[in-house]
Amino acid sequence: MSGLIKLALRNIGRHPGKNFLVGIVIFLANLIFLLAASLTEETINSWQDYFSSTFLGRYHLSVYQGPETDHSLAPMTFPKYAIEKSVINYLDKEKIVYSPRLKLGAAVFNETTNTFEGDLVTLVGIRWSEEIKHLYNLKLEDGNLNLDTDLTKTDLKDGKVFVWKDLAQKLNWKVGDTITLYIKDKQSGTYPYSYQIKGILGQHKSANIEGKGLMTVFPMVFVDFDFLNNQLGVDDQVYEVAITDTKISAKQISKLENTSQNISQKLSFYSSIKGFGAIYGIVDFINFITKFLKGLILIILIVSVFNLNMMGIFDRQKEIATILAIGATRGWILSLLLIEHLIFATLIFIITILFYYFLVLIGIVLPMGELSVIMAGNNFKISLIPYSLLEAYAGIAITLFISGIYPAYLASKMEPAEVFREANI
Secondary structure (H helix, E strand, C coil), rough: CCCHHHHHHHHHHCCCHHHHHHHHHHHHHHHHHHHHHHHHHHHHHHHHHHCCCCCCCCEEECCCCCCCCCCCCCCCCCCCCCHHHHHHHHHHCCCCCEEEEEEEEEEECCCCCCCEEEEEEEEECCCCCHHHCCCCEEEEECCCCCCCCCCHHCCCCCCCCCHHHHHHHHHHHCCCCCEEEEECCCCCEEEEEEEEEEEEEEEEECCEECCEEEEECCCCCCCCCCHHHHHHCCCCCCCCECCCCCCCCHHHHHHHHHHCCCCCCCCEEEHHHCCCCCCHHHHHHHHHHHHHHHHHHHHHHHHHHHHHHHHHHHHHHHHHHHHHHHCCCCCHHHHHHHHHHHHHHHHHHHHHHHHHHHHHHCCCEECCHHHHHHHHHCCCCCCCCHHHHHHHHHHHHHHHHHHHHHHHHHHHHCHHHHHHHHHCC
């Protein structure tokens, strides 16, 4: 076997022209596999970071049952059950960074026209002094409060609220305005509550659509968690947990998923991008495009390498016929040619990995332009995804085997006498 491998290595060096062309094709195919995996992973990470640094968190535990699988907007009906204490205790025990939430759908009442206007907005109770440490993408568009310093000193327990910029523009709300929201309390009674707008919130970095404004994802009004808790009389209960921990492990995520499925109450566990259906659609689209691209690359690779192998076998007729003439079996010839393919694919794969790793080390960032909307406004920073290494190598090796098996079979069926006769030997 060692002799077969040595001969295969020697043969690779004897045919530089054909191997150079095959190598270029394999190199580009490997590169596209690695880039495709990186694009998918970076898209997910970009949206998770976008949500986590703005408001929604990376993962959620929630008792809210939004329409279908979209839990990003809460219904007006108050949940029957709060999150069990055992779940909160687990988060504390594992030192997972999280924030308690209380949110309800609220109807906007216009005191001037004496009518309700627009769709339901979501009133979100959060603990500002805790959350502001993680919400580095927030930007105060209007108001006289410093988000970085003032919110760590006070929780705004006087009922002041922040309103998302797009919502404020839609309803013509301004800082200092008093707004009236109708909310259902714990006893399902609907009552009006008045709040004064303290500030208008936006983002430092946002998802831009065709250069024409922001993607509207937060039709929300934000108030202090404890203030809203007392106002609605829910006895310091938690109905949603936003996990902002960027270091949460796969084991902890699995534990929370299992807990949410096995717990007696109805509890949902989901990532921010899955919770927000519109964004998850973008991720699904990127997955589809990358899978389609990989499939297309493999088909092109099979066809091109097959043709190059057929040409290579023609060029090597005398070499193969000589080996057969001195006693090599047809099975040995078949094994030699297939081992050549495998070794060559491995060598090119190693070269590709070294080149790609160099790109990662120097921090190559590809500008996305208007397509940056698919990555939450970010450009594409190349990264090395571990599972893509196995995927790329397996795909290329299997493809080369498929494209090489028939030419190798034809080579093993050569008749030395006929080859020498045609060559006038």
